[in-house]
Amino acid sequence: MVNFTVNNYLTYKNVFAQSHSLDVTVGNSYQYSHATTNDIQGKQFPSDSYREIASAAEKSGGSSTQAEFSFVSYFARANYAYKGRYLLSGSVRTDGSSRFGANNRYGVFPSGSLGWVLTEEDFMKKFNSLSNLKLRVSYGLTGNAEIGNYAALGLFSGDAGYNGVAGQRFFQLENPNLKWEKTTQINLGLDWGFFNNRLSGSIDVYRKNTSDLLLNVNIPETLGLGSQLQNLGKLYNKGIELTVSGDIFVGKFRWNASFNAAYNKNVVTYVQGQIIDDGADLNRVIEGQPIGVFYGREFAGADPANGDALYYLNTKNADGTINRTKTNDYNTAQSVPLGNPTPPWTGGITNTFGYKGFDLTFSIYGSFGNKIYNGGGQYMSSSASNGLDNQTIDQLNYWNKPGDITMVPEPRLFYPNGTDPSSRYLSGGSYVRLKTASIGYTFASDMLKKIKIDKLRVFVNGYNLFIITKYKGWDPEVNTDFLASNINLGNDFYSAPQPRTITFGVNVGL
Amino acid sequence: MKKLNKIYIGALSTVLILSACNKQLDLKPFQQIQQSQAILTAQDVQITLVGAYNRAGLSDLYGGGALLYADLMATQTVLDWQGTFQGLTQMVNQNIPIDNGFVNSTWADGYQVINQANNVLANLSKVSSANAPRTEGEAKFLRGLTYFDLVRLYGKAWNDGDPNTNLGVPIVLTPTTVITSASSVSRSTVAQVYQQAITDLTDAENKLPATNSFYANKYSASAILARLYLQKGDYVNAATEANKVISSAKFSLNANYADEFPYPGGTAVHVDNTSEDVFAIQVTGQQGTNAFNTYFASSDNAGRGDIIIKDSFLGDFEDADTRLGIYNPDSDGNLRCDKFDNEFGNVHIIRLAELYLIRAEANFRLGTATGAAPVDDVNVIRTRAGLGDLAEVTLDDIMLERRHELAFEGGFFLHDAKRLQQDVGALPFGSNKLVFPIPLQDINANPKLIQNPGYGN
Numbered sequence: 001m002v003n004f005t006v007n008n009y010l011t012y013k014n015v016f017a018q019s020h021s022l023d024v025t026v027g028n029s030y031q032y033s034h035a036t037t038n039d040i041q042g043k044q045f046p047s048d049s050y051r052e053i054a055s056a057a058e059k060s061g062g063s064s065t066q067a068e069f070s071f072v073s074y075f076a077r078a079n080y081a082y083k084g085r086y087l088l089s090g091s092v093r094t095d096g097s098s099r100f101g102a103n104n105r106y107g108v109f110p111s112g113s114l115g116w117v118l119t120e121e122d123f124m125k126k127f128n129s130l131s132n133l134k135l136r137v138s139y140g141l142t143g144n145a146e147i148g149n150y151a152a153l154g155l156f157s158g159d160a161g162y163n164g165v166a167g168q169r170f171f172q173l174e175n176p177n178l179k180w181e182k183t184t185q186i187n188l189g190l191d192w193g194f195f196n197n198r199l200s201g202s203i204d205v206y207r208k209n210t211s212d213l214l215l216n217v218n219i220p221e222t223l224g225l226g227s228q229l230q231n232l233g234k235l236y237n238k239g240i241e242l243t244v245s246g247d248i249f250v251g252k253f254r255w256n257a258s259f260n261a262a263y264n265k266n267v268v269t270y271v272q273g274q275i276i277d278d279g280a281d282l283n284r285v286i287e288g289q290p291i292g293v294f295y296g297r298e299f300a301g302a303d304p305a306n307g308d309a310l311y312y313l314n315t316k317n318a319d320g321t322i323n324r325t326k327t328n329d330y331n332t333a334q335s336v337p338l339g340n341p342t343p344p345w346t347g348g349i350t351n352t353f354g355y356k357g358f359d360l361t362f363s364i365y366g367s368f369g370n371k372i373y374n375g376g377g378q379y380m381s382s383s384a385s386n387g388l389d390n391q392t393i394d395q396l397n398y399w400n401k402p403g404d405i406t407m408v409p410e411p412r413l414f415y416p417n418g419t420d421p422s423s424r425y426l427s428g429g430s431y432v433r434l435k436t437a438s439i440g441y442t443f444a445s446d447m448l449k450k451i452k453i454d455k456l457r458v459f460v461n462g463y464n465l466f467i468i469t470k471y472k473g474w475d476p477e478v479n480t481d482f483l484a485s486n487i488n489l490g491n492d493f494y495s496a497p498q499p500r501t502i503t504f505g506v507n508v509g510l
Numbered sequence: 511m512k513k514l515n516k517i518y519i520g521a522l523s524t525v526l527i528l529s530a531c532n533k534q535l536d537l538k539p540f541q542q543i544q545q546s547q548a549i550l551t552a553q554d555v556q557i558t559l560v561g562a563y564n565r566a567g568l569s570d571l572y573g574g575g576a577l578l579y580a581d582l583m584a585t586q587t588v589l590d591w592q593g594t595f596q597g598l599t600q601m602v603n604q605n606i607p608i609d610n611g612f613v614n615s616t617w618a619d620g621y622q623v624i625n626q627a628n629n630v631l632a633n634l635s636k637v638s639s640a641n642a643p644r645t646e647g648e649a650k651f652l653r654g655l656t657y658f659d660l661v662r663l664y665g666k667a668w669n670d671g672d673p674n675t676n677l678g679v680p681i682v683l684t685p686t687t688v689i690t691s692a693s694s695v696s697r698s699t700v701a702q703v704y705q706q707a708i709t710d711l712t713d714a715e716n717k718l719p720a721t722n723s724f725y726a727n728k729y730s731a732s733a734i735l736a737r738l739y740l741q742k743g744d745y746v747n748a749a750t751e752a753n754k755v756i757s758s759a760k761f762s763l764n765a766n767y768a769d770e771f772p773y774p775g776g777t778a779v780h781v782d783n784t785s786e787d788v789f790a791i792q793v794t795g796q797q798g799t800n801a802f803n804t805y806f807a808s809s810d811n812a813g814r815g816d817i818i819i820k821d822s823f824l825g826d827f828e829d830a831d832t833r834l835g836i837y838n839p840d841s842d843g844n845l846r847c848d849k850f851d852n853e854f855g856n857v858h859i860i861r862l863a864e865l866y867l868i869r870a871e872a873n874f875r876l877g878t879a880t881g882a883a884p885v886d887d888v889n890v891i892r893t894r895a896g897l898g899d900l901a902e903v904t905l906d907d908i909m910l911e912r913r914h915e916l917a918f919e920g921g922f923f924l925h926d927a928k929r930l931q932q933d934v935g936a937l938p939f940g941s942n943k944l945v946f947p948i949p950l951q952d953i954n955a956n957p958k959l960i961q962n963p964g965y966g967n
Binding site: 030032065066067068069070072096097098102105149150153154155156157158159160161162163164165166167168169170171172173174218219220221222223224225226228274275277329330331332333378379386387388414415416419420421 | 540558622624689
């Protein structure tokens with residue numbers, strides 16, 4: 001692995017007439033990365049004492065690969081401040097990446113911001129208790145190049161041998177127009193502090209518009225490939241973020257609390273009317289929905305008459321209403337948006353207490369409003385009808401005789417009944433978790449001097465001590481890694497829950 | 511002056527960096543090569559052809575899936591399915607959702623083979639005149655074979671309604687270079703796809719040499735043509751093509767039935783084609799997958815053990831039939847079909863025994879004796895199975911012989927039931943549920959594709 005970055009820049013800094021400060025930087029940078037891998041595999045070693053491949057009776061496999069990428073950037077930025085009151089900055093950069101098509105390697109990304117520190121104004125001096133008030137506005141355009149290294153090229157791959165004879169295969173379709181994904185962000189913010197910043201906080205409102213999304217777009221499979229990386233589509237994020245922090249008690253008994261909350265709304269506004277998937281059961285990219293929205297059939301429980309799994313038709317009637325008739329034919333049930341895999345609401349509270357040598361800290365984190373899809377549900381919550389996995393206890397409520405009203409269809413050995421991907425395996429993912437808590441005692445230093453120790457603290461740390469959630473699986477903070485991508489979000493597949501950890505410790509400073 | 515020099519130097523270095531940078535961004539991959547450089551020479555065409563075989567060997571295509579999945583839809587009476595791949599269970603249940611992943615893979619893999627073949631055929635001018643016919647023949651063989659199986663799986667049967675209006679699959683005959691509006695191809699009719707397969711296979715038959723190592727040869731094409739003509743009820747051509755293979759004397763039945771499925775010493779290892787193989791997909795420890803092994807073999811033999819043969823399947827074999835020896839309980843006492851126990855065994859796409867049975871059936875239906883009388887062809891198969899000769903045969907005798915000889919090898923439970931218009935489990939032969947849906951992914955990507963009847967919109 002070779003990775004080097006060259007940065008060249010010139011900076012000019014000056015203060016004019018004591019009130020105007022200016023600094024200007026121009027420069028360029030070049031990043032180059034070259035990864036090489038080699039591996040060789042051996043089987044059949046004489047004994048555990050022989051650990052090098054040289055001793056393997058059978059050299060069973062091996063490979064070597066190389067990959068490169070590079071970025072070239074030119075940038076200029078300037079910061080100007082007048083008496084520390086008015087802050088103005090602007091920058092422009094142009095970045096080129098080897099990953100994009102020959103026609104569109106470079107992107108130009110300007111940004112600018114304005115700040116106004118109101119508390120520096122004379123007319124604000126009379127508000128003594130207000131120690132900081134700053135208004136911020138910013139605009140910026142940023143680019144995303146997080147894609148495969150050769151995503152724009154049309155490629156053949158030499159990994160298509162047959163019975164010991166080497167061969168090549170069509171591997172990737174060229175996209176010479178592939179270019180930077182761009183996001184413009186507008187942010188309006190206010191920082192404030194009272195009583196010498198004993199109580200402080202900020203509020204930010206933003207909107208981010210992303211265009212030219214880098215997406216693996218489905219193409220006709222008759223081309224010999226199923227997808228191509230394209231700049232397709234637009235989405236936006238908008239939201240509000242709030243933080244408040246305060247030293248509620250100072251002195252002998254100390255209490256500091258901080259609180260943050262955020263709301264974000266994400267909507268895909270344009271993908272050429274396509275429905276894009278990335279191999280997960282329900283995650284899709286669809287116009288008018290959040291990215292990765294769960295999209296599929298809506299499960300309607302068991303047919304009271306015969307125990308068949310039912311789904312809502314959800315087709316449109318002539319008068320525009322939705323047909324809520326239930327059907328046992330999975331294929332005729334219309335796919336509909338079933339929920340957002342990304343929580344729109346998140347927040348946290350951290351409290352720190354101190355009294356004499358004792359200290360106590362805990363952080364609570366919560367996220368709200370998302371759904372989670374249990375990809376293992378087709379096995380573990382399948383009315384025992386799909387394979388031999390142990391079943392979740394709710395499956396005991398299965399349909400047993402005509403007239404039974406239940407959400408668990410009739411168990412049918414080796415005849416899956418309602419285990420196709422549907423809202424049956426979706427559940428709410430909201431939770432509140434005590435992420436960390438610690439309690440400690442620091443011994444007084446005069447006591448320690450006698451035993452020639454500088455500092456001594458004993459503590460207990462707890463991680464993940466409790467969680468409040470209605471999620472049926474093991475842990476709502478999940479996204480199974482074998483599927484995870486920018487589209488495949490909120491999937492559980494036998495994912496191990498986070499451990500509850502308690503550690504005891506002593507810090508000694510000599 | 512000095513200050514000015516500095517500015518000059520600064521400007522000069524900036525220019526140098528600028529001019530160097532486009533080169534710095536022009537990086538080429540290592541494991542792959544650019545499409546424009548991939549097929550320039552005769553050797554490049556040959557390795558692309560090898561790549562077509564590689565793609566044909568994918569698990570969901572001629573690694574076995576394309577043949578096995580057909581049978582999964584039609585074997586409830588002869589096997590117990592205990593697999594956990596839901597997509598396959600859906601086939602066994604004859605209730606396939608349009609987003610079934612296996613249905614999608616077989617389709618996508620098929621068009622990978624077709625595109626590879628198209629790349630070969632578009633570059634034949636780079637091949638020497640000595641090699642061009644063989645190269646063309648192999649590419650067309652693989653393309654024709656693939657179209658035939660795709661249309662059998664994704665379109666209604668030839669004899670179900672009008673093949674001139676029933677939809678088959680899209681026909682693509684040019685290699686993929688760019689995406690344009692023309693990339694969205696609509697489905698041709700069943701008859702058009704059959705015709706494309708016949709044209710390709712006939713060209714292949716004419717251009718291929720009689721022997722061609724483990725690659726497709728002239729008789730591989732004849733054999734698939736025989737199977738195709740039988741499927742569409744063209745018995746004259748079926749008998750003719752089958753007769754070409756048999757009378758070529760290039761192939762011979764193994765002495766023992768079990769020898770067709772070699773598993774030397776019970777060790778998973780690649781074995782070359784037997785004398786009976788007319789075309790087989792090569793599997794080695796390094797490349798290829800034998801999907802039959804995956805699903806039929808028990809864990810004793812590297813399989814998943816998803817398919818257990820019902821005891822009743824053996825009920826109508828004669829006691830002396832040596833073919834019974836291929837069905838044995840595994841270490842857990844479940845009855846297995848041992849044809850696929852060798853994890854690295856070849857996938858037998860078509861073998862000589864089938865051609866005897868095709869010739870027998872076609873001759874019988876026509877009242878002819880092209881090559882041999884039907885009873886003699888059946889007796890060839892019976893003799894190898896350790897059974898006595900029949901004095902005369904009925905159509906039922908021939909069909910029973912097919913069942914005993916070829917069971918589980920090539921989707922015959924489904925495809926034979928369709929051409930014989932027999933019920934498949936509880937479904938009539940023309941049920942929409944016995945035709946794969948067009949994969950949802952491609953329906954979404956290609957607005958010209960029309961879904962099969964019975965699969966929603």
